[in-house]
Amino acid sequence: MTDLTTYPWPADFIWGSATAAAQVEGAAHLDGREDSIWDHFAQQQGAITGGDTPEVAVDHYHRMPADVQLMKQLGLGSYRFSTSWARVKPGDRAVNPRGIDFYSRLVDELLGAGILPWLTLYHWDLPQALEEKGGWANRDTALRFVDYAEVVYDALGDRVDHWTTFNEPLCSALIGYTSGEHAPGRLDPRAGLAATHHQHLAHGLAVSRLRQLGAAKVRAGAQPDRIGITLNLTTAIPNDPADPVDVEAARRIDALWNRMYLDPLLRGAYPVDLLQDVREYGLEDHIQPGDLAAIAAPIDFLGVNHYHDDNVSGHPETVDVVTSVAPTAREKRSPFVGSEYVTFPSRQLPRTAMDWEVHPDGLRRLLVRLGGEYSNLPPLYITENGAAYDDVVAPDGGVHDAERTAYVLAHIDAVGQAIAEGADVRGYFVWSLLDNFEWAWGYDKRFGIVRVDYQTQKRTVKDSGLAYAALIERVRANIYTETH
Numbered sequence: 301m302t303d304l305t306t307y308p309w310p311a312d313f314i315w316g317s318a319t320a321a322a323q324v325e326g327a328a329h330l331d332g333r334e335d336s337i338w339d340h341f342a343q344q345q346g347a348i349t350g351g352d353t354p355e356v357a358v359d360h361y362h363r364m365p366a367d368v369q370l371m372k373q374l375g376l377g378s379y380r381f382s383t384s385w386a387r388v389k390p391g392d393r394a395v396n397p398r399g400i401d402f403y404s405r406l407v408d409e410l411l412g413a414g415i416l417p418w419l420t421l422y423h424w425d426l427p428q429a430l431e432e433k434g435g436w437a438n439r440d441t442a443l444r445f446v447d448y449a450e451v452v453y454d455a456l457g458d459r460v461d462h463w464t465t466f467n468e469p470l471c472s473a474l475i476g477y478t479s480g481e482h483a484p485g486r487l488d489p490r491a492g493l494a495a496t497h498h499q500h501l502a503h504g505l506a507v508s509r510l511r512q513l514g515a516a517k518v519r520a521g522a523q524p525d526r527i528g529i530t531l532n533l534t535t536a537i538p539n540d541p542a543d544p545v546d547v548e549a550a551r552r553i554d555a556l557w558n559r560m561y562l563d564p565l566l567r568g569a570y571p572v573d574l575l576q577d578v579r580e581y582g583l584e585d586h587i588q589p590g591d592l593a594a595i596a597a598p599i600d601f602l603g604v605n606h607y608h609d610d611n612v613s614g615h616p617e618t619v620d621v622v623t624s625v626a627p628t629a630r631e632k633r634s635p636f637v638g639s640e641y642v643t644f645p646s647r648q649l650p651r652t653a654m655d656w657e658v659h660p661d662g663l664r665r666l667l668v669r670l671g672g673e674y675s676n677l678p679p680l681y682i683t684e685n686g687a688a689y690d691d692v693v694a695p696d697g698g699v700h701d702a703e704r705t706a707y708v709l710a711h712i713d714a715v716g717q718a719i720a721e722g723a724d725v726r727g728y729f730v731w732s733l734l735d736n737f738e739w740a741w742g743y744d745k746r747f748g749i750v751r752v753d754y755q756t757q758k759r760t761v762k763d764s765g766l767a768y769a770a771l772i773e774r775v776r777a778n779i780y781t782e783t784h
């Protein structure tokens with residue numbers, strides 16, 4: 301591997317780490333917080349591996365100041381976190397001052413430690429009360445989201461200037477409403493597409509609202525906010541590029557996984573081929589006049605989450621396919637509405653504990669492709685990348701996670717290559733700072749660069765965390781010597 305410090309990293313490149321409220325905070329019913337769909341879902345028989353719940357998670361709610369010190373010790377330039385709607389507006393009713401206070405203290409701790417707060421408004425945890433009114437399949441939820449965004453902005457807009465509306469709408473719409481694997485656990489292709497459109501709408505309306513709210517700040521001389529969204533994008537590779545059946549399957553996955561998000565957000569239109577693929581499932585019934593213009597409100601950055609690319613086939617499953625569906629008892633179906641027949645044959649590459657194939661070049665390809673295809677593409681940030689492995693604590697007390705270390709460095713290498721090829725990437729956030737509640741997998745899969753002992757909540761920086769910290773320091777030193 302190339303010496304990673306030799307890539308042309310922009311001087312203000314952000315090296316960060318990410319978490320999400322439902323995965324780390326715990327305190328699920330403390331200080332006025334009420335159920336999100338994940339609290340409710342976790343109570344359902346067979347929904348989460350091992351019957352785990354987000355009730356306590358890694359107790360970040362109480363340990364937040366020490367966790368921020370840990371970030372400082374690692375040399376992180378930014379912390380990507382999410383606010384919990386169910387904490388800020390329990391039941392989507394009145395504002396909960398104690399909920400807001402937690403985030404206000406977090407932001408102050410971060411700023412005090414010299415760490416840039418990178419805030420996400422929605423990382424999958426809808427108040428359960430709104431799910432009972434139809435959730436994201438109900439258009440009104442988009443309007444409720446905008447009001448919630450305004451509440452968070454009113455409280456934190458004076459100190460936070462990086463705002464992300466949604467994290468991975470693909471998962472919160474299709475995996476939550478169509479495949480049944482994630483909360484709210486619905487198995488309805490039509491609801492998944494309705495949720496997709498309503499989340500897009502919520503995003504666009506919130507971008508415009510936050511801009512209006514931020515205008516006063518700008519008039520007073522502050523830098524304008526940076527507002528964007530995070531998508532999980534893939535490179536869909538036909539298993540046999542000479543086989544039209546595989547090429548067609550890869551086109552379908554590219555449409556559903558990438559372009560169903562990128563095109564409305566950046567071009568104000570759903571892709572024509574996608575509309576054809578999902579014709580029977582009513583996506584177009586939800587599009588009202590003005591929606592697409594609202595959805596395409598200009599954004600200042602695009603967050604890209606990437607863990608694996610996808611080798612796609614249109615032929616029936618062979619024995620060795622790559623899937624990563626949690627082994628829970630609940631019924632599940634394919635999230636790929638209208639393209640359920642598609643399969644993902646293994647390429648015999650190394651796999652992580654999630655069974656995801658390790659192929660960093662997929663990330664390089666993706667980043668380069670985006671700039672080539674979308675003329676108005678805003679700057680990119682890798683807002684999540686990382687890997688789960690079955691860590692062990694060594695007799696010396698350390699976690700010598702050589703595989704995760706190699707994974708992270710190889711993906712940073714791919715980002716460096718993409719930048720050298722012209723991609724406008726301005727930051728990288730490793731997922732995750734801490735081991736945490738990995739959705740339907742519960743506490744079974746560890747993604748942290750810091751280990752958490754779930755019995756004692758003790759934090760131990762893993763070798764991957766040490767390697768990441770050392771890299772950050774070396775890149776910064778390099779940039780410093782180059783510019784002085």
Ligand code: FCB
Binds near residue numbers: 323467468605684739
């Ligand atoms: C992403 C999610 C994040 C985490 C990682 C492993 O899809 O955004 O919360 O679970 O996967």
